[in-house]
Amino acid sequence: MRLSHPGGAPLHLSYCTNVHPAEDLDGIIAQFDGYAVPIRERLGVDVLGLGLWLAAPVAAALAADPALRGRLRRELTTRGLEVVTLNGFPYRSFQDPVVKYAVYQPDWTTPERLSYTLDLARVLADLLPDDAARGSVSTLPLAWRDPWNATMAEQAARRLDELAAGLAAVESDTGRVVRVAFEPEPGCVVETTEQAVAHLADADHDRLGVCLDLAHLACAWEEPAAALRALRDAGLPIVKVQLSAALETDEPEALREYVEPRFLHQTRTPAGDAADDLDDALDRRLPAPWRVHYHVPLHVSPAAPLTATTPLLREALAELAGGPQPLCDHFDVETYTWGVLPVALRPQTGEQLAEGIADELDFVRAELRHLGVKA
Template structure:
């Protein structure tokens, strides 16, 4: 969806398609009809934005074939869909039975991660609507925190220089600006705002910046206003915002039914104590209250004593879009965990999943409208 900030800036609001499993072009296009078109109809919007997830193999094929890129763009346009941002965090196999730490590989020490991101930038340059100011690609926060060494940090610094140069080449060849956004996440080399500044402030900030995932920010027990102030002070742009909410509970025992085998659910309390997964936190008896990296629907509060960090999201939106100028123009709802929710909360049909995603987008749209953003 396209919304207009009081400054006249267009804000792009969509949802991330990493919630869907397809990793080939035909499967991706089929998802448009199964999910995106019904979501657009429910929201009664002329255009629906997608934060498209392209696994590495299909990204490589598309980057090498202009005709396939033209086909994908035409398929989107025919359905009233558009793409200004890609999710380049999961490399592939994001819906395997067990993902866990594999989602952080390959990391930014490797040529594979750089090549994948270049492929995404080339694809996005051709998918961008003609009147879009720029595109964005979100990516992982350099690497998982262990192992990490001075040598790895030096390798990453070289990759980021190569990345900035490659993005400049994409702009020279296509006339389109594509920026890459690094997404702080619990347990990674870049988890907090302070770490983002430490590792990224010396990068080319005209092309590289931050993807602010609001569930991750909440799990770090950071305050949105303070985090954004620190990033702005160091000149690190917010390239993309992922609208997400984490689980929260003062009674950790209520979280047992959320233990599941596919994704990693890093758990933190406000005292700085942490576990890398929910089952580990439960086994250790980590003192509460807890915030858990488990993306839950934005618009549907769980039964007490469980809660979500949606209030952090609302506060962050006020900071991001409530001022004279927006701090970001790309907003993506990113609840990829619908398929691993406890059975009673899990959608059983494509229609139920589409309805849930539409509900999340309407939640986000309503809160943006409350800030004076218009359709």
């Protein structure tokens, strides 16, 4: 949805559709009617923003066919929907029964990742509203950390140079600016703000920057003000913010019911203890407190003794949108884990899922209003 910062800059608030499993165009359009339109109506807004996820095959088909892109834009517009950002992290099959480490493939050493991301940029250039300043595509933070060596780092650096050149070509061809945002995540080559600065120091900062996922920031036990200051000092733009909250607890045994087979739930302690998944952390009995990469709904608190990192989200929003000018203009709610929540917390119908997503967006809208943002 469209918001207005007190300084006059427009802000875009959306929800990420990677929570839905469809990976063909007809299925994606069906999502609009099943979820996006009911969400828009529940929020009482004329236009709802989508952080659209397009799996690689449908992205390639759209990039190759202007008529298909035109159809998708019309299907969005007639329903009061718009797209300024795409999630290009999962390549495909993101809601399969088991995803885990597969989500990091192909990585930024490969031509497949480059081609997919440029396909998304070409598609987004045609989907952008006429009055949008720019588009954004979020992507994985280069690769999972193992294996990683100097040869792979050189390959990734070449891919990023090719990516910047490809984005420049998209702008030349369409007149639209699309930037790509690398998303630090626990366990990856780029996990922290410091690593983002180091690995992207030589990148084209006009076209490449950071996607700041607030659950990931929390799991790294980083403070928002310090993280944002480090990015600003390095000249590394915050291209996109993913609004998310992680689990936190001093009593890890209470997390047993959150163990599930689909996604990795990297676990971190403030002392630097780490596990790649929640079940491993429980087996190893890492010292508490823990923060767990498990995106939980923003508008409700988990049952004690669990909490969510919502206070950090509020701190980050104050830094990002509470100043004289916003530090970012693309904000995307990304709770992709609704379908793997403990059964008692899990939506049982599509209507319940739409209600939950709408409540998350309403929560964020209220938080931004407290900062003076007009919605």
